[in-house]
Amino acid sequence: DGGITQSPKYLFRKEGQNVTLSCEQNLNHDAMYWYRQDPGQGLRLIYYSQIVNDFQKGDIAEGYSVSREKKESFPLTVTSAQKNPTAFYLCASSSQRQETQYFGPGTRLLVL
């Protein structure tokens, strides 16, 4: 079955630690996205990528980094510079930027 997978389902971060969230898709989509979801705030765009080896900042990119070395993979690193990382993180993909986005199951990040 085609789809988007995210791992892990839960992730714990210690103070000063960088952590990486995985996102893989087998839909052959060119565009991929990372969103952060906080209660009562809907989803906010962190980074997006339209093609391999290219990515752009979204609305809340500070404290996050991404890479896009392969079409099917778009990992997100939450760096120690992100002072409030506790949230639900959702990855999505679409065939092109203006097309329908499909979402993965999410990763919940908690701070120890």
Place this chain on the structure above:
Amino acid sequence: AQSVTQPDIHITVSEGASLELRCNYSYGATPYLFWYVQSPGQGLQLLLKYFSGDTLVQGIKGFEAEFKRSQSSFNLRKPSVHWSDAAEYFCAVITGANNLFFGTGTRLTVIP
């Protein structure tokens, strides 16, 4: 600035009753509009979308939505709600910059 407003934070309906979730958008051109549903701790599932054409759009799980340009609205409806419809519902719009902008969501509770 583009925006999406979901005026109802929480709605409670009885099983078998009809449902209407409101969504208003602010965008100059004809928008691409979406409704997604999210169960607790899960990713977002696409219910339906409007790009152009017939303003009444049919989606999955018996949902429909109507695009009304004069009212800048894209309300979601279902004639008879089932207990399994309890979830959070998000309206979203693709803006001119091709970003998917989300409303803050409406939580639906279904009582027996």
